[in-house]
Amino acid sequence: xxxxxxxxxxxxxxxxxxxxxxxxxxxxxxxxxxxxxxxxxxxxxxxxxxxxxxxxxxxxxxxxxxxxxxxxxxxxxxxxxxxxxxxxxxxxxxxxxxxxxxxxxxxxxxxxxx
Amino acid sequence: xxxxxxxxxxxxxxxxxxxxxxxxxxxxxxxxxxxxxxxxxxxxxxxxxxxxxxxxxxxxxxxxxxxxxxxxxxxxxxxxxxxxxxxxxxxxxxxxxxxxxxxxxxxxxxxxx
Numbered sequence: 001x002x003x004x005x006x007x008x009x010x011x012x013x014x015x016x017x018x019x020x021x022x023x024x025x026x027x028x029x030x031x032x033x034x035x036x037x038x039x040x041x042x043x044x045x046x047x048x049x050x051x052x053x054x055x056x057x058x059x060x061x062x063x064x065x066x067x068x069x070x071x072x073x074x075x076x077x078x079x080x081x082x083x084x085x086x087x088x089x090x091x092x093x094x095x096x097x098x099x100x101x102x103x104x105x106x107x108x109x110x111x112x113x114x
Numbered sequence: 115x116x117x118x119x120x121x122x123x124x125x126x127x128x129x130x131x132x133x134x135x136x137x138x139x140x141x142x143x144x145x146x147x148x149x150x151x152x153x154x155x156x157x158x159x160x161x162x163x164x165x166x167x168x169x170x171x172x173x174x175x176x177x178x179x180x181x182x183x184x185x186x187x188x189x190x191x192x193x194x195x196x197x198x199x200x201x202x203x204x205x206x207x208x209x210x211x212x213x214x215x216x217x218x219x220x221x222x223x224x225x226x227x
Contacts, residue, residue, distance in 0.1 A: 042220075046215075
């Protein structure tokens, strides 16, 4: 069964609203969670890395104020897309890591902004 | 910076035949991990096989095996006895320690019946 749960799997919302995506590690405590973005027919691009209890580290070109990441516990990280616009429409995937475990991926969230 | 290169955007194989997907990477590190992930249309990321750089022996998982050439920084995936269910995007990935995973551009594999 899935060891990383990501919700929602698909969300459609109006331009200007904020959307929160949750990523939970179910069977282990994730010291680090990663957030990726994937455009159609392209690879996964790392957006940010989050460690429990500390601020996320964002990749160059990723707007910190638009993509808010919170990693409040060892089993939960959230990505909030603030004031979303159509260009934010994409597939977002989280991944959870802990030493001695393979890196597990959530099933992804398809975000569509109208 | 670490980069992962997959030079084959698309590959095709006849059912029951063997196909090899190529991957090269660039790193100055000596200790790292390499992975092959499969992404079907559902877009789930499915781990196919993983290789620790310190291990000389090539990893194998049933019909899937790798040819790991550390000096050449090459990590190819061989799929034997290809099945229709093997059709998917395949991503090669590199990870050092607890750092993030870096992905190649992907190879779309088609399996012909």
